[in-house]
Amino acid sequence: MADRRQAILEAALSLLERGGLQALTTAALAREAKCSKETIYLLFKDRDDILGTLVAEQSARLNGMLEGIDGDDPLDALTEAGARLLDLLTSDASLAINRAALGDPTGSLSRILIEAGRNRTAPLFIRLLEQARLHGRIGFTDGPEAFRTFYGLLIADRQITALHRVEGARPQPDERRILAERAVHGLAVLLPPQPVGRIRTL
Numbered sequence: 572m573a574d575r576r577q578a579i580l581e582a583a584l585s586l587l588e589r590g591g592l593q594a595l596t597t598a599a600l601a602r603e604a605k606c607s608k609e610t611i612y613l614l615f616k617d618r619d620d621i622l623g624t625l626v627a628e629q630s631a632r633l634n635g636m637l638e639g640i641d642g643d644d645p646l647d648a649l650t651e652a653g654a655r656l657l658d659l660l661t662s663d664a665s666l667a668i669n670r671a672a673l674g675d676p677t678g679s680l681s682r683i684l685i686e687a688g689r690n691r692t693a694p695l696f697i698r699l700l701e702q703a704r705l706h707g708r709i710g711f712t713d714g715p716e717a718f719r720t721f722y723g724l725l726i727a728d729r730q731i732t733a734l735h736r737v738e739g740a741r742p743q744p745d746e747r748r749i750l751a752e753r754a755v756h757g758l759a760v761l762l763p764p765q766p767v768g769r770i771r772t773l
Contacts, residue, residue, distance in 0.1 A: 572614065575604075575606060575610060575614065576614045576615075578604050578605070578606070579600065579604045579606065579610075579611060579614060579615070579621070580621065580624060580625055580628070581604075582600055582603035582604035583595055583600055583603075583604075583621050583622075583625060584625055584664055584667060584668075585603060586599055586600060586603055587625075587667040587668060587670075587671050588663055588664070588667040591667075591670055591671055591674055592670075592671035592674045592675055592680070593674070595618060595621075595622075595671070597611060597612075597618075600621075619679055619680070619683065622668070622671070622680050622683055623683045623687055625664075625668060626668060626683050626684055626687040626688050627687045629659065629664060629665060629668070629688065630687055630688045630691050630692055632659075633655060633656065633659045633692060634691055634692055634695055636655050637652050637655070637692070637695045637696070637699075638695065640652055640699070645699065645702040645703035645705075645706050645708060646703055646708050646709075646755050646759070648699055648702070649696075649699045649700065649703055649721075649751075649755050649758075650748070650751045650752050650754075650755045651751070652695075652696060652699055652751075653721070653725045653750075653751035653754055653755065654747045654748045654750075654751040656692070656696075656725065656726075657725060657726065657729070657742060657747045657750060657751060658744075658747055660726060660729075660730045660733075661729060661730060661733045661740065661741040661742065662741075666730075666733055666734055668680075668684065669684070669730075669734060670734060672684050673734075693715070693718055696718050696721065696722075697714040697715065697717070697718050700714065700717050700718060700721065701714065704764075707764045708759060708764065709758060709759050709762045709763070709764060710762050710763055710764045710765030711762045711765075717758075717762060720758060720761060720762065721754060721755075721758050724753075724754035724757045724758055724761075725750065725751060725754035729741075729742065729750075
C-alpha cells in the first residue's frame, strides 16, 4: 500500500503542475495513478488530505536536510540552509502547490501550507540563527523577526517571479549558493553582534 500511496501523491503533484487545483479531481487522479477511486479514498480522507501530505513531504525533506546541517561556522551552516530553502521554494513542485493554494477560494490549502510548511521550517532556521548569535556572529533579540529579515534578503522577489513563470526566475544550483552567501552577509551587516541575552522565539 505504501507504493500505491506514493503513486497517488506523485500523480496528484503531476496534475497540479499541469493544470492547477481544478485539475485535481478524483476521476483524473484515479486515471493518472492508474487506480480506482475506492483506493484513493481508502488511503486518503479527501483532497485536503492529499494536498496536506504533499506539503508535509516537501517540508519534511527540507527539514531533514536542515537538521543534518552542521559545521564549525554557524554562518556557513546558515548559508547552506538558505541555499536549500531557495531551491525548495522555486522548485516545480513547490510552485505548483503554491499556485494551487492561490487558486483555492476556501483558503484551506493556504492554511495547510503555513501549518505543514512554514511553521515547521521557520523554527529550524531560528535555531541556526540562534547558534550564529551565540557565536557572536550576529545579534538580535527577536528570533522570528531575524528569520523574516533573512528570508527577505534570501528570497526577495524570486518566488513570486517564479510563480508568474518569469524566464530565469529559478536560480541555478551555483547561483543559489551565491545568493545565500549574500543574504548571510547582508544579515550580518543588518544585525551586528551584541551582548548575548534571551531571545523571543515562535
